[in-house]
Amino acid sequence: xxxxxxxxxxxxxxxxxxxLGMALKFYxxxxxxxxxxxxxxxxxLGEGAQEIARDESNLVYRAARMLFKKVNLGPPGLxxxxxxxxxxxxxxGSSAAAVVGGLVAANIxxxxxxxxxxxxxxxxxxxxxxxxxxxxxxxxxxxxxxxEGEVRCLKIDPPPGLKVAVAIPDFHLATHAAREVLPQQVxxxxxxxxxxxxxxxxxxxxxxxxxxxxxxxxDRLHQPYRASLVPGLKKVLAAARLAGARGACLSGAGPTVxxxxxxxxxxxxxxxxxxxxxxxxxxxxLVLEPSTVGVRALExxxx
Ligand code: HSE
Numbered sequence: 001x002x003x004x005x006x007x008x009x010x011x012x013x014x015x016x017x018x019x020l021g022m023a024l025k026f027y028x029x030x031x032x033x034x035x036x037x038x039x040x041x042x043x044x045l046g047e048g049a050q051e052i053a054r055d056e057s058n059l060v061y062r063a064a065r066m067l068f069k070k071v072n073l074g075p076p077g078l079x080x081x082x083x084x085x086x087x088x089x090x091x092x093g094s095s096a097a098a099v100v101g102g103l104v105a106a107n108i109x110x111x112x113x114x115x116x117x118x119x120x121x122x123x124x125x126x127x128x129x130x131x132x133x134x135x136x137x138x139x140x141x142x143x144x145x146x147x148e149g150e151v152r153c154l155k156i157d158p159p160p161g162l163k164v165a166v167a168i169p170d171f172h173l174a175t176h177a178a179r180e181v182l183p184q185q186v187x188x189x190x191x192x193x194x195x196x197x198x199x200x201x202x203x204x205x206x207x208x209x210x211x212x213x214x215x216x217x218x219d220r221l222h223q224p225y226r227a228s229l230v231p232g233l234k235k236v237l238a239a240a241r242l243a244g245a246r247g248a249c250l251s252g253a254g255p256t257v258x259x260x261x262x263x264x265x266x267x268x269x270x271x272x273x274x275x276x277x278x279x280x281x282x283x284x285x286l287v288l289e290p291s292t293v294g295v296r297a298l299e300x301x302x303x
Contacts, residue, residue, distance in 0.1 A: 001033035002108045003298045006101040007139065007291040008086045009093035010164070010258050011131035014217035014249035015197035016143075021093075021131035021252075023139045023291040024164060028084045028094070029298070030060055030101035034109055035077030047084040047094070059095060059126075063102025066122055071113045089172035091252035096132030099123050104137075104295045124151045128175075132252060139294035141205055158290035159208035161262040165245065166286040167236065167272035169255040173229055178253035181225045190220040213247030213260055223250050230255045232279025236272050243271040255281075 007023040028047075035041070040061060042054040052058065056065075060080055068075040082101075086094040100123050107114050114122075116137070123133035130144035130151045144153035197218050204212035227233045233250065236257050240248035245259035245268050257276075259268050269285035276283040 001031060001300060002105050003029060003031045003300055004101055004105045004108070004295055005029050005298050006097040006104075006136055006295045007093075007293075008288075009096055009132045009135045009252075010091070010166075010256075011093065011129075011135075011252040012219070012222065012249065013141075013201060014219045014223075014247065015194040015201060015221070016131070017194070017219070017221045018129045018131055019144050020141065020198065020201065021135040021144070022141045022158060022164075023135040023294055024092070024166075024288045025291045026085055026092075026286065026288050028082065028086050028097045028101060030098075030105050031081040031083070032064065032102075032105040032109060033079045035079055037077050039077040041079045043079075043081045045081070045083045047086060048082075048088045049084070051088060052082065052084075059098040060102035060105075063099045063123070063126055064106035066126065067103050067106035067114060067119075068110060070118070070122070071110050073110055087168055089174055090168050091173070091250065091254045091256040092166075092168070093132040093136055093252065095175075096123070096127055096136045099126045100133055100136040100295050104297075108297055120151050120153070121149070125149070135294065137294045139292050140290065143202060156202065156206050157292060159205055159210065162205075162210065162260055162290060163262065163265045164288045164290065165240065165259040165261065165265045165269040165272060166251070166288055167257045167269060167276055167283045168286070169230070169276060170282045170284070171255060173253060173255045175253040178226055178229060181228060182222055183225065186221060193218070193220045210246040210260070210262060214241060217247030217249050217260070219249065222253075226250060226254055230257075231281050232276055233257070235279060236275045239271050239275040240268055243268045248272075
């Protein structure tokens with residue numbers, strides 16, 4: 001049996017649409033073992049226990065099957081146990097965690113025959129964009145570009161002291177629905193606006209210049225359009241900054257909002273929750289730290 005732990009991730013970080021993401025110290029666990037007979041048994045505990053498929057359409061299973069096929073094995077009978085903390089369809093990378101957890105657990109069972117680079121490309125293929133799967137695999141902040149289907153990426157360490165206040169609305173927003181509201185073309189001025197912020201954001205994170213984040217986390221490519229799907233979004237972002245956040249943005253495709261700061265995180269989280277409530281949205285909050293490690297195998301203690 002193998003047990004792997006996969007971090008939640010927050011993608012885009014404001015301006016870095018589809019290319020920037022950060023791993024968070026908030027984890028799902030995937031346990032996987034091979035059955036001699038060709039049978040699939042899936043157990044789900046925690047988040048999504050009522051909703052997640054337990055048949056061959058299960059995302060962790062689909063990722064595992066892809067890996068086994070790649071090495072010309074099986075797929076064998078599998079027992080999969082998911083212990084989930086990451087809420088589904090809220091913009092915290094639950095599907096990336098499922099894909100990465102499934103691929104990496106299966107790769108260990110298959111004798112680690114598939115190299116990291118290929119795991120990353122397979123994860124991207126299943127997920128459709130690299131900005132959650134890359135940090136889920138590598139940890140830290142990851143900058144990713146896709147070149148003819150291949151992910152090219154670099155990890156940078158998050159600045160020391162950076163913490164993340166997270167407000168998670170109690171409704172689901174599917175990424176594909178949140179992509180449908182985006183325009184196919186944007187004005188050159190908006191493209192330049194985002195390019196300059198995204199570049200500044202990477203430099204700010206590398207140099208620990210949290211004072212730059214209020215500018216560096218601005219966005220014109222996706223948040224203005226997605227505001228129609230997340231009641232109060234603009235107000236929550238503004239309230240977080242007023243409460244002391246260095247920068248704030250929609251987490252991935254939303255509806256979760258994240259705010260970056262080095263102090264007063266509980267206060268910032270509370271203000272975000274209250275502002276959501278004033279806009280008719282119930283939200284729960286977390287205060288998290290960036291995770292510098294990505295997916296990893298956990299030791300299994302045998303009695
Ligand atoms: N970058 C993607 C989006 C989210 O904003 O649609 C990744 O899950």
